[in-house]
Amino acid sequence: MPALQRIRRGAAAALMVGSLGACAGAGNLGNILGSVLGGGGAAQSGQLSGTIRGVDTRSQQIAIQQSNGQTVPVYYDNQTQVVYQNQSYSPTALESGDRVTARIQANGNNYYTDYVQVDQSVTGNGTGSSSNVQLLQGTVRQVDRRNGLFTMDVSNYGTLTVTLPYNVSNNDMDRFNNLRSGEFVRLYGTYLSNAQVQLRQFY
DSSP, rough: HHHHHHTTTTSSSHHHHHEEEEHHHHHHHHHHHHHHSSSSSSSEEEEEEEEEEEEETTTEEEEEETTTSEEEEEEOOOTTEEETTEEEEGGGGGOOOOOEEEEEETTTTEEEEEEEEEOOOOOTTOOOOOOEEEEEEEEEEEEEETTEEEEEEETTTTTEEEETTTOOOOOHHHHHHHTTTOOOOEEEEEESSSSSSEEEEEE
């Protein structure tokens, strides 16, 4: 995983810059989640509902915007489970705009989730924008089957991280499972950030 994270360095950092800026001060986090977790104890647990505003794969953080407009950075790890329609996914499958309820553990000023329930998928419910879908082609660099993503070198774009959506078709899943490093691929995808693309369909 460390080697993969180095390859994906900065893959979704652009999504997090604006979202986390308002929460940069550690002293503010307790106030943000105080009503959710019920106080300022050293270690607590509770639930946090809101809308995904970004997934930073380098620092393993999910940005969740609450109904009051405040965005909270929440850490995840390899044990974190994302569930949508009774199926489990990696946190990297989360899309900006997904509505979720996360089980949160607070320890000091940091927040961690081991379970995220997707209440409404921005893609699965047809609310995702199709106008940003682009045809991309390049060479596969590395495939991470466990987390449902791969990196590819694209001319004029550099290295992109391509993540699978919740509603990936059987054909696209088979194509993904057969990907090999060095293989040339074509796909339709939607940009989530300057370096991260959500797969729509292999071409």
